[in-house]
Amino acid sequence: MATISSLGIGSGLDLNGLLDDLESAERQQLTPIVAQQQSYQAKISAFGQLESALDSLRQAALELSEADGFTDVKSSLSGEALSATVGDGAVVGSYEIEVTQRARNYSIATEGVADKEALLGAGTIQFTFASDSGPSGGAAEVEVTAEDSSLEGIRDAINAADIGVVASIINDGSDQPYRLVLSSAETGTEAAIASVAFSGDLQSSLNTDGTTEVEAQDAKLKVNGIDITSQSNRVEDAIQGITLDLEDTGSVSLEITRDTAAIEGKISGFVSAYNNLQDTISSLTSYDQETGSAGVLIGNVTVQSVESRLRNTLTDVLTSSGTFNSLSDLGITLEVDGTLTLDEEALGDLVAEQLSDLTHFFAGVADEDGLADRLDTVLGAMLDEDGTLDSATSGLESSIERLQERYEDTEARIDSTIERYRTQFTQLDLLITQMNTTSTYLTQQFEALSAQLGQSD
Template identity: 35%
Template structure:
């Protein structure tokens, strides 16, 4: 069995300590260089990521302005929202309309007479339920003739024509209630009975019939509206496109009292879109100033101080924003109240912008459109820096490649240091063995000399 080897035990040298210190001295310069380069690369990658995100936000908010959708929106307002509310799509045409709600759409509802309980027998035979052109025939036998069983049969019928059945129990007994699922005249329910013991006659109803077993609680009725004197009917209380591009939601009937509905351009949507673009641009300016900052007191600098890419983004955007478009009566952003401050940020004069949108919305839309001079200039900048082969993408790719190269350098350094440590340990182990041998020889000679001296005495 091999003995246990403890470096330095023979010579008394601290071999482990010596090797560790020498290895640390050998590693330090190269390791510091790798760590410093890695830290700079990571800091730059992070900074470029922030710049990319801020510029992408500017691109997205400008797209929301330049695609024209914000300028195609319309608003619809009702003079009395307790009677009706209105919304408008981009297809709506500006105008004022007098809308009179003479009747709301209602769903047909029927009720049976009172039975002692839900378990009371009604009768046997065939019960035919009709709604518009849909028909369901239920065959009721003695085992399923209770009020509750008939309710369940109606609800479970695979060809149910659009009727929900329930039971309401009052002081006088249990009533079968039938509700049409759809409102309007077309949802009217009719029920007829045939065969059996005749008891199902208590559940029959035909509009205008002389001997109905069911009582009408609510009639099946269409909504009735007049728009500028033109009659409009609807099965539901939502009327779509009677006024082109406008949806009316009816809430109450007020015969003889027209309500004004006004459709107008929604300038607030366009103003909001332009405001969002300005806000995102100012966020980019703030981010770029932070990334290129320098604190004279502490000497600390932003990760992109003096960076050519950051300077190019700022300068290219500034030139694009200054673009003038001679093809429209509003030639520049300043004409609609968007102005550049000394620090490069933008501000909006809401009064000027509102006037431009109220008086000349088409020209505002043309100025900021993707096909206009301003839009083309800005999109060129976005493509240059944010495109698949843009500057920010290529810079990040280059830095990531540098990171991989540093990983390889680290691996090579680790291998070299491991080899150096192994060599030093071998050398010091050999020295330890040599010194141990010399000490052993010295001890032997000393003992021999001492013995000789004693024998001569």
């Protein structure tokens, strides 16, 4: 708020300073409002930390909520003829694979021309393919205009047509070195080019050179003695859930085994996520007796409810048909401080020997919910829209909005009060100025009268 710099000049009083002191005193009314807003905002941030920790636990539980999460496998490959990628649906097994032929593209080159930029004339290039199921339904053609009929222009026109043919230019170093090379865009016999025909002016300018023809071929391999043919060097259907990329001819042995480490890692990750949540809750609700400092959410009923519901879910005995009914059966112990302790050796034995029962416990079976499903339901009620945390933060946000309205009303009232003080001080300054002027005038008159009386004597 602006102040009147001339205030107090007439009276000689520090009215500006006094007005500033009064304004500072009045604005102290805003301090508790701001403090309360900051307190609510700190709680919203704290709930954000709690939400993040709960979401991490939910994601860890989801990893265990589906039976597929316990079917992880890994591959072991001996030999260099191919690489193998494990995907969904892969099952444990051993495979002897022999690659006898890799797939390749068809290609053929034209006879050479002296200048790759020289115009050869307008015309059409007609392609037929070896199979009706190949590119462009078995046939395609490319129109070449006179102005774009150089070897470079023809190359660009073919590539732009996107018909399953790739064109390039090579230089063979002869007197007429530039050749147009036409290749099938994909490997295999079905994508092969069966014939190339030039018409129009191009018919007399370009001809294919049969001696440069490279026949297309399919990939051929055996898997456990079964003959397999593939149009591509990427073979996706030969072994369930496994993608083979053929890199050379030769024999390899492929072992698909259960990835017990990955399964143990998911359960260990679940325990870690729960313990991280407990650490977060402890930090937000702690109290230090020596310093007197307290966590932002100490005593908060929402946090207490979250912690209680999770603890009950973890400690409830599953009344199911499975072998395991509680976390303690798996070597996972709930400690006094609320954290979980994992017996990794016991878990390793269970994954190796009782994987089906372990899957049943976490993921359930048929119409029975496992522990992970039950946790997801509880966590959903906390994290989803209009859930426990959403309601808590919405209430705090509403309180902040009401405090902001109160702040603005109080500030407006303070401004009005200070403006009234300013008006009063201005009037006081004018009154004292007038009194000082009158006093000066009377003094001057008394002095003049006194002088006259002195002269008359």
